[in-house]
Amino acid sequence: MESQNPWLNISAEDYEGHMSAPNVMQLQMLSKIFEDVLNEFSPKSIAVLGCTTGNGFEHLIGRNIEQIVGVDISPEYICVCKERYAEKLPQLQLICGDLAAINFPLLTFDLIHAALIFEYVNVDELLNKISKWLKPDGVLSVVLQLPSENSSPVSETQFQSLKLLNPLIKLIDPEEFKKMAQSYGLEEIKNDKIKLTSGKSFSVTKYVGKGL
Numbered sequence: 001m002e003s004q005n006p007w008l009n010i011s012a013e014d015y016e017g018h019m020s021a022p023n024v025m026q027l028q029m030l031s032k033i034f035e036d037v038l039n040e041f042s043p044k045s046i047a048v049l050g051c052t053t054g055n056g057f058e059h060l061i062g063r064n065i066e067q068i069v070g071v072d073i074s075p076e077y078i079c080v081c082k083e084r085y086a087e088k089l090p091q092l093q094l095i096c097g098d099l100a101a102i103n104f105p106l107l108t109f110d111l112i113h114a115a116l117i118f119e120y121v122n123v124d125e126l127l128n129k130i131s132k133w134l135k136p137d138g139v140l141s142v143v144l145q146l147p148s149e150n151s152s153p154v155s156e157t158q159f160q161s162l163k164l165l166n167p168l169i170k171l172i173d174p175e176e177f178k179k180m181a182q183s184y185g186l187e188e189i190k191n192d193k194i195k196l197t198s199g200k201s202f203s204v205t206k207y208v209g210k211g212l
């Protein structure tokens with residue numbers, strides 16, 4: 001029997017508690033990154049891959065966005081996201097499922113936001129799909145966690161369930177990622193590095209697609 005994805009055993013409460021803990025502070029960082037991406041690209045159609053409970057979705061409210069799709073494997077996270085945002089974002093479509101099995105029509109999105117999700121999926125397969133889902137000149141924004149000498153990929157907090165991710169998480173070399181993206185016609189247009197006080201660093205990169 002296929003084993004269950006560890007994310008399904010991490011409650012929304014544990015996830016948010018862990019990610020916003022004083023020694024982690026990634027929830028806050030990711031929300032700001034999302035806000036910046038929305039300000040920079042003003043997309044009309046957007047997909048958020050690994051959308052969790054809707055971290056940063058408050059920045060979508062009041063913008064002129066026709067289509068917003070959030071995808072996550074966790075039914076609980078999707079449920080929380082729906083409770084928080086379904087009314088405020090009538091154009092929001094939430095899909096619960098494994099990205100390995102999900103597909104969208106070709107050339108659908110102006111922006112695909114993929115923050116700390118490539119660490120948990122088949123990178124090559126997802127990049128291939130994203131390159132087809134993006135409209136010509138559409139943007140892929142990617143946040144990758146960089147290796148750190150002084151902390152393990154999953155930080156220690158009081159939330160023990162997060163340890164379930166240890167066997168799953170795979171940090172990706174940004175240069176390798178860039179080459180893979182290029183092989184699917186995604187060209188890097190901007191790259192920033194963010195270092196948190198925890199010592200962890202992240203690369204925030206934007207790629208432009210060329211369509212099919």
Ligand SMILES: C[S@@+](CC[C@H](N)C(=O)[O-])C[C@H]1O[C@@H](n2cnc3c(N)ncnc32)[C@H](O)[C@@H]1O
Pocket residue numbers: 007027030031034049050051052053055056071072073074077097098099100114115116117120121
């Ligand atoms: C670290 S969180 C992403 C953080 C979020 N993007 C943000 O900006 O705050 C990773 C998310 O990806 C989801 N996830 C992991 N593997 C997945 C898969 N194969 N398909 C869909 N979602 C997945 C998890 O349930 C989790 O909500």
